[in-house]
Amino acid sequence: MKKIKILTLIAIASIAISASVTSDLQIKSVDPDRLKFFPVPEDNKNYFFLQSIDNVTKIIIGDFTEPEKRIILITLANDYKTIQSVIEYNPVTEELRSIKSSPSKFFTTDTEGLKRAIIEGTIFKNNYTDPMRSLDVLKAVLNRKDKYSIIADTYGYNVKFADIDDRRKHSAIFSYGKTEKGYYLLFKTEFYREGFASLRQPILPYSVYCKNTNDPIIKEIVEDLFKIKAPVSVKVDK
Structure with a gap:
């Protein structure tokens, strides 16, 4: 009986740890242990995720x-x-290994190009992925100057993209700006439509989660966004 209680407590603790990790899976720095918790879609859709936190940039590819x-x-x-390093996790065998390069067709040493493809959204086209809302959508909302969709804060803006068929719902949320610790850029797709009535949530909500970073690509993108709309804390030469 005592052994059963111990095993039960271990199982409960494992579930609690798993729930804790998955709830903040994309907003905390990804390491090999956290990589094991990344989802495997039932429909085998691929995903791509750019993360740069505290000046450490990482790219996650689900192939x-x-x-x-x-x-x-x-x-x-x-x-x-x-x-600097490549870690590959096989979710079927649960094998985690450090390698020099991956045989995945999506792997490339052109990391700057890969980062741009994720931010600009080009990688989410014709690669069997969820259709993630990306830089083109953010710029379109900013250029419309919709005061209900663009919310200023001290260092930047939070931008909401309304669903085309129901403007009371926001299908994507963006955030960009610059603090004393560096730049931030967040792209989150809440849902997308498959047909008129069918709503689907992407397997990973964030395609971009960057904060407190001076990654040159992130800096370039945010500075470019400032030319469209900059917070009062930033002076931009247009």
């Missing part, structure tokens, strides 16, 4: 269309473009 499924964690060096 599920091949027979061997892979979740890949690419960590960049201090220059924000050289690959």
Whole structure:
């Protein structure tokens, strides 16, 4: 009986840890242990995620269309473009390994190009992924100057993208700006439509989660957004 109680407590603790990790999966720095908690879509859709927190930039690739499924964690060096490490997790065998490069067709040493593709959204086209809201949508909302969709804070803006069929709902939320600790840029897709009545949530809500970073690509994108709309704390030469 005592052994059963101990096993039950261990199981409960494991579930609690798993729930805690998955709830903040994308907003805390991803390491090999957290990589194991990244989801495997039932429909085998791929995903891509750019994270840069406290000047450490990482790219996560979920490649599920091949027979061997892979979740890949690419960590960049201090220059924000050289690959420092590649960790690959096989969710079927639960094998975690450190490798020099991945055989995934999505893996590339052109990390700057990969970062841009995630931010601009081009990688979410024709690669069997959820249709994530990206930079083009953010710029479109900013250029419309819709005061109900653009909310200023001290260092930047929070921007909401209304659903085309029901403007009371926001299908995406963006945030960008600059603090004394660095730049921030967040792209979150809440849902998308498949047909008129069918709403789907992406397997990973964030395609971009960057804060307190001086990654040159993030800096360039945010400074470009400031040329469209800048907070009072930032003076921009247009």
